[in-house]
Amino acid sequence: MDAVDGNAIGGLLHEVFGSEMTTTVSICGTCGTARQVGELAVYAHAPGTVVRCPSCDNVLMVFVKIHDRTCVDLMGLAALG
């Protein structure tokens, strides 16, 4: 499945975090690469939305919408912001 950029889920991220996030810097918990969220690899057609590190492919964030709730998993991140 083709990836899109983190920029594409700017709306979802704003909804979850309450502010514009695509220029926020994230640090991968596996390889330590720092990137703006807008640069991350997003797989929007998985069950839920999966955000991966473009450098090492580690899963950084997962968002799953169930009815009007969004479940958020940020386990792959070392830092955000």
Added chain:
Amino acid sequence: MAGTALRGRLSPRPLLWQVAKVLAVAIETASVRTIMLDVPDWPGHQAGQHVDIRLTDGDYVAERSYSIASAPGEPVALTVERIDDGEVSPYLTDELRAGDDLELRGPIGGYFVWEPKDGGPLLLLAGGSGIVPLRSILRHRQRTGSTVPVRLLYSSRTLDDVIYRGELDKPAAGVEVFHTLTRHQPPGWSGYARRVDAALLAEVAWPAGMTPLAYVCGPTNFVEAVSQTLVQSGYPPQRVKTERFGGTGGT
């Protein structure tokens, strides 16, 4: 995310869904429409930003993102390409009429944006409907009187698939437009006639030594190929902004 420092930046404005009114729908190509909108509570946007569109049918909701085609200060316009098996785009291109309501939220994104202070020279690379946010950047440059030099390389399947053709045929001073038609070229075609590759970029792109700023937008395979080639030719990765649409269509 144990131990993660999450330093929230408070937004002055929540991102709320709102109802826009369709002012007009313009035909760009056989499969592409530009939808002009009146958005009552619009805070203004930056060139390169997008909106989320939400269609609701009973309990079923479909959301998609569409780039804003108009410059900051102009009424919001979205240019939408019909994806034949899409859930949202066929409604937008085929069904939507002036006077209809459309639910959206935005503007969204701060990564794939350009302001005159960001400078250049600018290298804009579009595959298919990837031209849309780049058109907003071009219009913004013109409206603000920026003299940043621009080269636009636009890859389309055929001449009939070129979006904003009339506008791009009359570029502003300091803007050079290059077309490549990958599938079919009309008789006498003097532009490029192949997919964007390293040799083509070597002819069209600003040399890396000029510290250009590149914006690449289009189908994922187009963006991957073009951005990797630019980086291999010496563009620093942080000077190559990308926006992948997913899929493979359009170039």
